[in-house]
Amino acid sequence: MTALLAIEHLSIAFGGLQVLQDLSFTVPKGQATALIGPNGAGKTTVFNLVSGVYRPTGGRILLAGQDITALPSRRRIRHGIARSFQNVRLMDHLSVVENLLVGQHATTRGLRDLLVPFRLVPNHRWRREAIDALAEAGLAAYADAGVGALPYGIRKRIDLVRATLAGASLLMLDEPAAGLNPTETNALRDHLALLRRRGVTLLVVEHDMQFVGEVCEHVVVLDFGQKLAEGTLAQVQRDERVRAAYLGQAA
Amino acid sequence: MTGYQSGLLVILCFNVIAAYAVYLPMAAGQLNLGVAGFMATGAYAAAYLTNEAGWPMGAAIPAGGACAGLLALLVAVPILRSQGIYLALATFALGQVIAAIFLNLDVVGGAAGYPVSAYAGPGAVFAATAAILAAMLLLSRTRFALYLTAIKSDPVVTDLMGVNVRAVQVGALTLGAVVGGLGGGLYAHHFSFVEAQHFNVALSIFTVLYVLLGGVQTVWGPLVGAAFFTLLPEMLRAGGGWRYVLFALLIIGVMALRPQGLVTAGARWPARLRGRIPGRPSAETGLSTEVSGS
Structure with missing residues (x-):
């Protein structure tokens, strides 16, 4: 399976705070990948790095094999990266x-x-x-x-x-289901299914595990800026470290 | 039309043109407090071309606009590195510097002023203003105008949508300066005289007030604001010595009742008035430039 997006050894620090440390994962083309983890794990920071709002202090970002780490943020959407915002940034x-x-x-x-x-x-x-x-x-x-x-x-x-x-070929959605009522969540799921049929690759940050299970085939777990586990939702849910850090407390 | 009426309308025309010069950058959230400097540039450049190069008025005035635009383009890149109050201060200083240069430039008469050898009658002023207004209305129907408002709302997201925010901001300041320069050139040829003292801070600040009072949400705001400021003091002449008191009270009243300006965007009114859409406006209206979250 080919990777549309590849994150390689990505690091970023804000002042003395190391938010991401040597993070590597790939987003398979045509699939939906979830980025999960406790609050402060660095999920939105990954979005901000991939969309170019921040520059990493180390590592590379590859889109369809092309290094886009230094590409200005406004150019990235023409390369196929679009995103939504956690706190809804409509004008x-x-x-x-x-x-x-x-x-x-x-x-x-x-x-x-x-x-x-x-x-x-x-x-x-x-x-x-x-x-x-x-x-x-x-x-x-x-x-x-x-x-x-x-x-x-x-x-x-x-x-x-x-x-x-x-x-865009890669759509990054930051907590798309947060704050939606059940009817709206269903409509969102249908909408995402439509986008998937058109070949759009999804990278989703989401806290609603039921939603993640229904929408995403691939899950990457972050904690304190590092990758804790990767696989299907069922696989990562069985991971001891994930249970301790995240799912165990939520269950 | 009496001489008084046509004289008043001519003043209104100059004020409307100046208001659009301020409006374009302000629609993108940039306060230009130096519009008088761009108008002076257009006025002196056009007058010089008419007097010394023997250009016809119809070429000299647009060339004056182009000179003002060129100047704006040159200073836009360093000036737009600053934002908010610092940008306002930078444009303010620029306006002062330009006026001071013309005041001391002997080739255009220095402090004694500069007579202009061609005359543009009221008809020419009206026609030019109508043309500029038409151009502004056309511009307001473009993506460029949409992006100005988008940048004012959220420059970070506008950038992520692929819009070259800096280029649009430079374009707005430059285009505004072209409009101001045209107004200046027209002014010089109508009054057949230019003096640097006319292009002072008060002119810049009053022009900003026209736009703020009229509102920056729609393209009609500057027109209405300039008309309010130009015509109302005349209508209040019956009040004699009290007319400026009345005028000031009206301005305060307008600002209190219509803080977004006299003319506001229509899009959000019908829906709310019809009560078709439930819910309350969100509190998230700030101009934050950070993409928050972890």
């Missing part, structure tokens, strides 16, 4: 569809696309594509709402839809 000054239009940026080309007054054209292709993506997630009714007024679960799902619009 509150924009409407839902406007947020999605920003999410489409990586599919546009050059100065012409930047400066064409496309919003004079009724039902322009860009707007249509954004609304289609919303409709797939069952959220079309919210297209022209301001994001500030929407409930948390809806905002969370829109954050995910926005991440899908760049046509």
Whole structure:
């Protein structure tokens, strides 16, 4: 099985605090990989390193065999890396569809696309594509709402839809099910299944083990910035160290 | 139209143009307190080209805008390294430096001012303002305008979406300077005289107030703000000596009742008014630049 994303000996320290230490794991192409671990294990830091918000103090990040460690953050989405955010980072000054239009940026080309007054054209292709993506997630009714007024679960799902619009091959989701009610979680699971059928590879940080078991075939366990175990959920759940650090306390 | 009315409308036009020069960078969250400097650059460059190079007005004024834009492009890269209040201070200082240079530049008359040998009538000013307004309306329908607001909301996420945040910010400051430079060139040719003292701090600050009062959420804000500031004091003339007191009270009233400006984005109103969407606005409206979590 080929790896879409390979993390090799990745380390990062903030001041004296070593957040990740010599972390290596791979994300198989076409699969869903979960990144789990207790709070503070470094899961979101991995996302921030892969998306380029932070620079590692050591190690490499390879996407489809290409070293992207030094690639500026804004270039990474065009290489196929998109993400959602744990604390939902929608632009509150924009409407839902406007947020999605920003999410489409990586599919546009050059100065012409930047400066064409496309919003004079009724039902322009860009707007249509954004609304289609919303409709797939069952959220079309919210297209022209301001994001500030929407409930948390809806905002969370829109954050995910926005991440899908760049046509990325790797989608990193930071706690996509957190704060969702059971109906919304079911809708999320269906949405992720649809993305999987399109060949999108998922890397998911999630605390809901039932959700992880249903969505992810591959699980990587982090604790204190180091890899504790790797395998299927059933395999890592049997691991003594994992039970001690994480699942044992949760069970 | 009486001379008073057309004179007032011309002033309104200059104020509207200046307001759009400030609006473009401000839509991306950058406060430009040096717009007078860019207007002075356009005014002097256009006047010089008319006087000394014998250019026709129709070429000299756009060239003045281009000069102001070029200057903005040159200073944008170092200036935009600073943010927030430091960016405001940097643009403020730039405006002062530019005005001081023209004040001491003998080739354009120095402190005595610089007469301009061509005249742009009110009709030309109205036409140019309408053209700039039309260009701003077109621009507001583009991705560029969308990205300005996105950057103001969350520059980190906008960057992660692949937008070149720095380039868009430089573009906004530069385009704003071009608009300011056009306004300056037009001003020089309408009044047939330029003096550096006109392009002072008060001009920069008043222009920022037009935009803040009108609102930066939509492209109409600067127009409404400039109209409010230009026309209202005239309408209050009946109040005699009290008119500035009344005007100040109205400004305070507007700021208290419409802190986001007179014109706000429509998108979020209909939905909330119709009560179609349940739930309350989230508290997460801060402009944090960190992607939090562990």
